[in-house]
Amino acid sequence: MTRRATTVSALAILCLASGVAAADTIKVGVIGTMSGPYALFGKNFKMGIDAWVAENGTKVGGHDVEFIYRDEESPNPAKSKAIAQELIVKDKVQYLAGAYFTPNAMAIAPLLEESKTPLVVMNAATSSIVEKSPYIVRTSFTMWQNTVPAAKTATKNGAKKVAIAVSDYGPGIDAEAAFKKTFEADGGAVVEAIRIPLATTDFSPIMQRIKNSGADTIFTFLPSGPPTLGFVKAYLDNGLKVAGVKLMSTGDVVTEPDLPNIGDPGIGILSTYHYSVSHASPENASFLAQIKKGGGNVDEVTMTSVAAYDGARLIYKMIEATAGQRDPVKAIAAVKDMTWVSPRGPVSIDPATRHIRQNVYLREVAKVDGKLINREIQTFDAQPDWALSKE
Amino acid sequence: MRIVLSIATDALAYGMVLFIISIGLSIMMGLMRVVNLAHGAFAMIGGYLASYAIRDLNAPYGLAILIAVIGAIVVSIPFEALLYRRIYRKSDPLIQVLMTIGITFVIIGVVNYIFGPSLKSIPLPNALSGPLDIGFRMVPTHRVFVIACGLITALLLWLLIEKTEFGIKLRASVDHSDMADALGIRTEIIYAVTFALAIGLGAFGGVVGAEILPIEPFYALRYMVTFLVVVSVGGAGSITGALSASLLLGLADTTGKYLAPEFGEFFFYLTVIIIVFLFPRGLFGRSHA
Numbered sequence: 001m002t003r004r005a006t007t008v009s010a011l012a013i014l015c016l017a018s019g020v021a022a023a024d025t026i027k028v029g030v031i032g033t034m035s036g037p038y039a040l041f042g043k044n045f046k047m048g049i050d051a052w053v054a055e056n057g058t059k060v061g062g063h064d065v066e067f068i069y070r071d072e073e074s075p076n077p078a079k080s081k082a083i084a085q086e087l088i089v090k091d092k093v094q095y096l097a098g099a100y101f102t103p104n105a106m107a108i109a110p111l112l113e114e115s116k117t118p119l120v121v122m123n124a125a126t127s128s129i130v131e132k133s134p135y136i137v138r139t140s141f142t143m144w145q146n147t148v149p150a151a152k153t154a155t156k157n158g159a160k161k162v163a164i165a166v167s168d169y170g171p172g173i174d175a176e177a178a179f180k181k182t183f184e185a186d187g188g189a190v191v192e193a194i195r196i197p198l199a200t201t202d203f204s205p206i207m208q209r210i211k212n213s214g215a216d217t218i219f220t221f222l223p224s225g226p227p228t229l230g231f232v233k234a235y236l237d238n239g240l241k242v243a244g245v246k247l248m249s250t251g252d253v254v255t256e257p258d259l260p261n262i263g264d265p266g267i268g269i270l271s272t273y274h275y276s277v278s279h280a281s282p283e284n285a286s287f288l289a290q291i292k293k294g295g296g297n298v299d300e301v302t303m304t305s306v307a308a309y310d311g312a313r314l315i316y317k318m319i320e321a322t323a324g325q326r327d328p329v330k331a332i333a334a335v336k337d338m339t340w341v342s343p344r345g346p347v348s349i350d351p352a353t354r355h356i357r358q359n360v361y362l363r364e365v366a367k368v369d370g371k372l373i374n375r376e377i378q379t380f381d382a383q384p385d386w387a388l389s390k391e
Numbered sequence: 392m393r394i395v396l397s398i399a400t401d402a403l404a405y406g407m408v409l410f411i412i413s414i415g416l417s418i419m420m421g422l423m424r425v426v427n428l429a430h431g432a433f434a435m436i437g438g439y440l441a442s443y444a445i446r447d448l449n450a451p452y453g454l455a456i457l458i459a460v461i462g463a464i465v466v467s468i469p470f471e472a473l474l475y476r477r478i479y480r481k482s483d484p485l486i487q488v489l490m491t492i493g494i495t496f497v498i499i500g501v502v503n504y505i506f507g508p509s510l511k512s513i514p515l516p517n518a519l520s521g522p523l524d525i526g527f528r529m530v531p532t533h534r535v536f537v538i539a540c541g542l543i544t545a546l547l548l549w550l551l552i553e554k555t556e557f558g559i560k561l562r563a564s565v566d567h568s569d570m571a572d573a574l575g576i577r578t579e580i581i582y583a584v585t586f587a588l589a590i591g592l593g594a595f596g597g598v599v600g601a602e603i604l605p606i607e608p609f610y611a612l613r614y615m616v617t618f619l620v621v622v623s624v625g626g627a628g629s630i631t632g633a634l635s636a637s638l639l640l641g642l643a644d645t646t647g648k649y650l651a652p653e654f655g656e657f658f659f660y661l662t663v664i665i666i667v668f669l670f671p672r673g674l675f676g677r678s679h680a
Binding site for chain 2: 035036037039040043168195196197199200201202204205206208209211212225226229230233234236237238239242243257258261263265300
């Protein structure tokens with residue numbers, strides 16, 4: 001540490017001597033859903049990053065780090081691209097981060113190599129995103145990662161005929177493919193596969209169609225936000241739960257802030273996910289305590305705050321490794337085999353895919369001390385992205 | 392047959408929600424000739440007030456609806472007195488559109504600031520939640536309630552407009568405002584009351600329709616197009632028009648969602664195009680000289 005400090009100050013003196021401003025600020029552009037129906041998740045990006053900064057300071061090796069937030073609002077690739085361009089050209093950011101929606105991340109990807117800007121994806125969960133540029137690392141999850149354990153659980157719980165209902169865009173199609181492949185390989189049958197437009201709010205007709213298909217289990221993925229609550233309520237209120245049709249999903253459908261709205265009828269819904277706010281570990285406890293200290297509301301915490309917290313860790317590491325210089329190759333090399341313990345559990349970056357490898361938990365909605373939580377009941381250790389990984 | 396009945400039930404519920412919210416907009420467009428793009432915003436205010444009343448004040452559902460309707464009207468009074476009153480029946484459409492869309496953005500911003508960006512649910516009482524067996528299928532009990540609300544609203548409005556003195560004055564003002572004025576009808580009072588009625592209906596629809604059109608800050612913009620479509624398809628100012636347009640569009644949308652969900656809103660807009668092509672003034676619209 002002292003040695004590094006000496007090097008840094010030596011560098012600083014050199015810079016001063018050569019007439020270049022030494023007090024540099026490294027800017028990080030964060031593109032998230034800061035307003036609109038998905039604003040909760042953009043807010044979580046900020047809560048996660050703020051928690052990391054509060055714990056680790058605003059300086060890395062003598063460089064000030066500044067996070068600049070921009071609003072991607074909705075799945076709107078053109079807008080996200082424009083925002084990213086503005087951040088790169090006008091604000092001269094050295095790193096980009098965030099991206100709630102896949103189409104938005106895809107739109108930003110082509111800008112990275114040209115401008116030598118690494119991107120830390122903090123949510124967008126389509127597998128192929130990391131293949132769009134060598135300068136992308138991802139700290140969130142992918143649909144394949146969370147869905148394969150869901151399909152295995154469905155088989156184990158005796159499901160024979162499954163209806164798949166997913167949102168009609170990248171991650172939804174990934175989820176459908178992942179579930180179908182895994183479930184059929186284990187001998188199950190997919191009797192119905194419905195792709196639901198993103199803007200849908202009334203799911204009653206879809207529930208009716210599933211019911212008529214004679215499925216014993218529904219597997220679903222919808223992006224967290226207003227539609228997920230509508231879907232679960234339609235499932236309960238159209239009598240599918242009463243009729244014994246089971247609901248299996250990735251955790252996006254039962255994020256913790258939605259649970260009070262789903263209410264007691266939701267108890268027992270199974271989901272597979274990489275992070276539960278109720279995850280019992282000292283890392284998670286201190287993470288949540290930090291968010292609370294920073295003025296955040298623990299009841300609003302979702303998976304995006306953890307992805308952002310870990311993403312900020314990667315950005316700090318990259319700044320440190322490149323001594324504040326714009327050097328994406330070196331930056332990515334420094335993080336692509338990192339291993340650490342995240343609030344969600346032990347994680348690592350897979351050097352081959354630059355995607356995070358992590359535990360996926362099977363959880364069920366349960367009421368503990370009067371509060372609905374996702375209780376972890378089984379752990380699938382160190383899951384890779386099953387689409388990208390060659391395992 | 393079971394499928395047809397299933398679709399019809401869902402379509403009826405969705406259509407009724409569209410009707411309750413849009414009828415206020417339709418009346419305003421028919422009577423005051425104001426294209427009130429902030430109508431969705433007032434419906435949303437109703438939804439937020441009901442959600443707040445139930446979740447934070449523990450009010451029963453019925454009382455919450457009342458609070459929402461009265462609250463939305465109270466909120467709208469300054470807007471009416473200071474802004475809307477100036478543009479009744481005379482301003483050109485551009486001024487109306489700019490003003491009302493401006494109001495919409497203000498309301499979205501304020502609501503987002505006060506209540507936050509996340510979705511607000513309106514918890515239902517036990518009697519209205521959960522599934523109900525209606526013979527050929529299970530439906531959410533709430534849908535049945537919504538259908539009943541729609542029918543009652545249509546009936547009461549019809550009685551109000553056709554059978555009461557207020558209705559006579561209202562129709563007189565619609566048909567010939569200046570003459571009505573000259574005959575001693577205080578048209579500005581008729582307008583103010585109608586405005587309150589329109590907003591109240593919007594808020595009522597916002598609350599009872601929240602299960603189908605969930606309450607969040609962008610509600611005001613998200614569904615505004617749908618409401619406007621209902622009015623233009625039905626014909627401004629016509630109850631029968633709004634009701635038939637709502638049911639028809641609800642049916643098109645629900646059938647599309649059921650049979651071919653991947654087409655999204657294709658069938659909804661296809662129906663709109665066909666109807667507007669065949670009836671340029673809307674199903675029951677009439678020309679205003």
